[in-house]
Amino acid sequence: MNKFSLYLRLLYFLVFVFATALFLFSPEIIVVHFNNGIPDGYDNRIFLYVFFIISVLIGEISIFFSKYYRKKGNT
Numbered sequence: 001m002n003k004f005s006l007y008l009r010l011l012y013f014l015v016f017v018f019a020t021a022l023f024l025f026s027p028e029i030i031v032v033h034f035n036n037g038i039p040d041g042y043d044n045r046i047f048l049y050v051f052f053i054i055s056v057l058i059g060e061i062s063i064f065f066s067k068y069y070r071k072k073g074n075t
Contacts, residue, residue, distance in 0.1 A: 004066065008059040012052075019052045 026045045033041025 005063050008063060012056055012059060015052050015055050019048050022048050 023045055026048065028045060029042050030045050030047065031039040031041065032043045032047060033039070
C-alpha cells in the first residue's frame with residue numbers, strides 16, 4: 001500500500017512539473033476548444049493547472065478507497 005501511495009504522489013510531482021513547464025512557455029491566452037479545426041474557445045493559461053488538480057483529486061480518492069477496502073477485508 002505504501003508503494004501505491006508513493007507512486008501516486010511521485011506522479012503528482014511529475015504532472016506538476018509538466019504543467020509548470022507548459023505554464024512558463026505558453027502565451028497569456030491559450031486555445032481551449034476547437035470547432036472543425038477553428039479555435040473558438042480561449043482561456044487564461046492558469047487553466048493548465050486544472051489537470052493537475054484533477055489528477056490529485058482522483059489519486060487521493062483512489063488511495064482512500066484502497067485503504068478503506070483493505071481495512072474492511074482485514075488485509
